[in-house]
Amino acid sequence: MTTYHLMRKTLRSSLCALMLAMVAIPASADVRIKDIASFEGVRENHLIGYGLVVGLQGTGDKLNSSPFTRESIRGMLERLGVANLDSATLKTTNTAAVMVTAKLPPFARRGSPIDVTVSSLGDAGSLRGGTLLITPLTAADGEVYAVAQGAVAASGFLAQGNAQSVVEGVPTIARIANGAIVEREIEFSLFQLDSIRIALHTPDFTTADRVRQAIADELGSSQVEVLDSGTIEVWVGGKENAPQTIMAVENLMVAPDAVARVVIDEKSGTIVMGANVRIAQVAISQGGLTVRVRENYNVSQPGPVSLGGDTTVIADGSISIGGTTVIVPETEIDITEKDASFTILDGDVSLQELVNGLNAIGVGARQTIAILQAIKAAGALHADLEII
Template identity: 60%
Template sequence: MIRTAFLAFCMSLSAGQVYGDVRIKDVVTFEGVRENQLVGYGLVVGLNGTGDNLKNSPMTRKSLEGMLGRLGVGNLTEESLKTNNTAAVMVTANLPPFARRGAPIDIVISSIGDAKSLRGGTLVISPLTGADGNIYAVGQGPISVGGYAVQGRAASVVEGVPTVARIENGAIVEKEIGFDLASLGSFRMALREPDATTASRIAAAVNSSGLGNARMLDPGTVEVKPSSKTSLVESMASIEQIGIEPDAVAKVVIDSKSGTIVIGSNVRIGEVAVSQGGLTVSVTEKPIVSQPEPITIGETVVVPATEIKVEKKNSGFALLEGPVSLKDLVDGLNAIGIGAQETISILQAIKAAGALHADLEII
């Protein structure tokens, strides 16, 4: 436990030390350069008896009738449609920025009926629409399922989620999203983690590079007007490679389930004295077998016997003379020889005492 806590602290310390120059492209996104979500409805056919029950899934029946009707197969009755090799599915995809017509994209297929598995099926041509209702891609092809389901008369085994599948490059872009980036007079950069200090440093770095005139609009947005020497797209390519030093909020993140603790490099602790004591109670059951004497009347019985041991541990006080840095905090906690779970309790107590100058987030 002690070593686990120590390694967690060392990792957080190392992360803070190498937090030097970071490319602008790694901390911002460019306004307008984004993915668009697509959704569609379709049918998966060719399943080995693991599809929807048509009596319980009327949408599957209607879709199957409509598809066969368009292919010239008409006059279908309820008695003639008893297949369980078809499943109704929702098809989702992300349309990348600047995706051109004919480009392939990945799609995800999810069952919406009572199908047991989509393994071995084939997605029939399914249009994918955007939020505006227009069709931007069309998907079709054999699907790949990561999980499986095996069922017998008395037992069944399910591994993963066999009712969700994926098709790599399973859809083709049919319509492009109109966005002429080169015609813009300026572009905006949105910080992934809004911070006024980081935004100010980005604007200063761009201005000093001579690639454009940048100004901070708010803690999450920096606007750049490219210089007359380069085009807007060329300026974006050059600006995103500029290195800056992002500023981070002082934060302590604790995963109480695994005992993982991550402490940011900007965390500061006021002057506190820390003492951590523990009480260990050990309960051992040692049953004794009692047998009657030879040539006597009696029964063999088991007599319970319980042994209880109580161990007290007191590590004493460790004085942290504030304000202390991350390294001082790590050294102080390691000095009193505690584990990860005890460290979590100490950090919560320091926060309650008002000496932890950082956000404490427990996940």
């Protein structure tokens, strides 16, 4: 029996054993509502600003190729009292223009510190060792909500010389822990709410109903209703009870449901599948053509030099006595074609059983991806196939 026929027999045996041992899919694990949903008004807000990082050791922006850095330096110095400065005379390489981003936490109060991220905007080589100058951070409404300043901490580094350079990580991105101070608060209060809306991270009617049922068991069925697949509304007894209602609801346990989905990353050959993925009855034939190319190099060495050998006068006037060493390439091409045969899978086969059977005969991730795509095209894969 050939190796291929033995592998095919192993595949059929493995699939049969797996189908006979098939058990019910286990239920999803219970999780807290706070881990699969968010509450209305309890959210972060993005902030952004433009600033300068100074004190770099010659790794800042080149002012000839970064005119915005030059103008920012000139404007900053003029505000600090250095007037009548010709920006064309600026030659510094210790300053870099950066974008500063941060997230304003929910219910952040005036004076609270927040972390910021500093990213190079020009052609600076590294932000390591620099200091961010005072930078206002604005939100989408154009208002300033925080001000950032402080020494930056870059995780990467840049070491370079005249002929070689070494870069580790990304030295043009840095962070400042507690680098910004909140100057304006978001005008929102939970005590203004008569009801609280819960937004599921992954909208699903089944999950929404399970959340409703869990809240109804805790607060009463008249206090909660499902608005759509991603929103559940909870009514509070009084405006002063909104925080207490959230605390009572967020730790309730539910079992989230999800649609059957197969996610494929073709770049890395990664396959991620959900527990509810099923495959209908289908016949699979997988074969291929393998081409192997081998390159061998042989050296043709001339005999020993003797006065009686061939004498050649080269163009530069030198004389070559004897033969010349020659490298002779040899190419071997071997083509192997594997006969394809069909394997029939009965209905209601899980994707895990199919993958285990393919693994038993050594089918790689790339071939498995091709098989899954073909099964989906044939209408036998009962799941969403998402390729990223």
